[in-house]
Amino acid sequence: MASVKWRHEFKYLSPEYILTYLEKRSSALLHQDSHVGEQGYYAIRSIYFDDMYNSCYYENEDGSDPREKFRIRIYNCSRERISLELKQREKSRCHKISTSLSLETCEEIMGGKIPRIQNDSPYLLKKLVMQMQSRLLRPRVIVAYERVPLVWKAGNVRVTFDRNIRSSADIANFFNPNLACRPILETNTNMIEVKFDEFLPDFINEVLQTGRLSQTSFSKYYLCRKYNLAAENL
Numbered sequence: 001m002a003s004v005k006w007r008h009e010f011k012y013l014s015p016e017y018i019l020t021y022l023e024k025r026s027s028a029l030l031h032q033d034s035h036v037g038e039q040g041y042y043a044i045r046s047i048y049f050d051d052m053y054n055s056c057y058y059e060n061e062d063g064s065d066p067r068e069k070f071r072i073r074i075y076n077c078s079r080e081r082i083s084l085e086l087k088q089r090e091k092s093r094c095h096k097i098s099t100s101l102s103l104e105t106c107e108e109i110m111g112g113k114i115p116r117i118q119n120d121s122p123y124l125l126k127k128l129v130m131q132m133q134s135r136l137l138r139p140r141v142i143v144a145y146e147r148v149p150l151v152w153k154a155g156n157v158r159v160t161f162d163r164n165i166r167s168s169a170d171i172a173n174f175f176n177p178n179l180a181c182r183p184i185l186e187t188n189t190n191m192i193e194v195k196f197d198e199f200l201p202d203f204i205n206e207v208l209q210t211g212r213l214s215q216t217s218f219s220k221y222y223l224c225r226k227y228n229l230a231a232e233n234l
Helices: 016-027 055-062 103-110 123-134 202-207 220-232
Strands: 007-015 042-050 067-075 083-090 093-100 138-152 157-168 189-196 214-216
Touching: 007 016, 016 138, 016 157, 016 189, 016 202, 042 055, 042 220, 055 067, 055 220, 083 123, 093 123, 138 220, 157 220
Parallel strands: none
Antiparallel strands: 007 093, 007 189, 007 214, 042 067, 042 138, 067 083, 083 093, 138 157, 157 189
């Protein structure tokens, strides 16, 4: 398993007009992520897992430390690049472990099946299968949004502007471009995330200062599941 770095991660809820202002200021100084197409952003979809007790949800609500959660991620609804990821958080820092996932395995999981593993299967897939067997971990919610990512090499800084954050419980239609979703934030409210390794350069910190951002400890997964759980309990 490849070595990973623990990173600092800060999330901010932002009105659209502030987000647009900061995006323009940041774009003049930072570089666009190389994976972004001509449109200047990419669409992200992730399937998040939880167990029968909704442990991941309540750990986020309670601020438990450490904690981790599995997700399957795709970009622009494409079947060509599917990633299985494990996001871990400890002492206000996080890191992500990732491996590629075949379409066949992804569809098995989407269908509620526990995939078969081989001796040469990736460690991360083996860990997911073990938790699907022991903890009854299952796909619970789809989180979708559009992201404008900007980067700076020094400090491995990544500033992302995420719009139209929405959720769906329709796991079977994960790849469907017309997936029906529901917004999970107030109108014209979006999210800015700032990630870096050991330090955040002063000029980036200054660019992002407005005094009007609201820092949040809640993840997109938590916010999306909050609405799904409310609907399930009606």
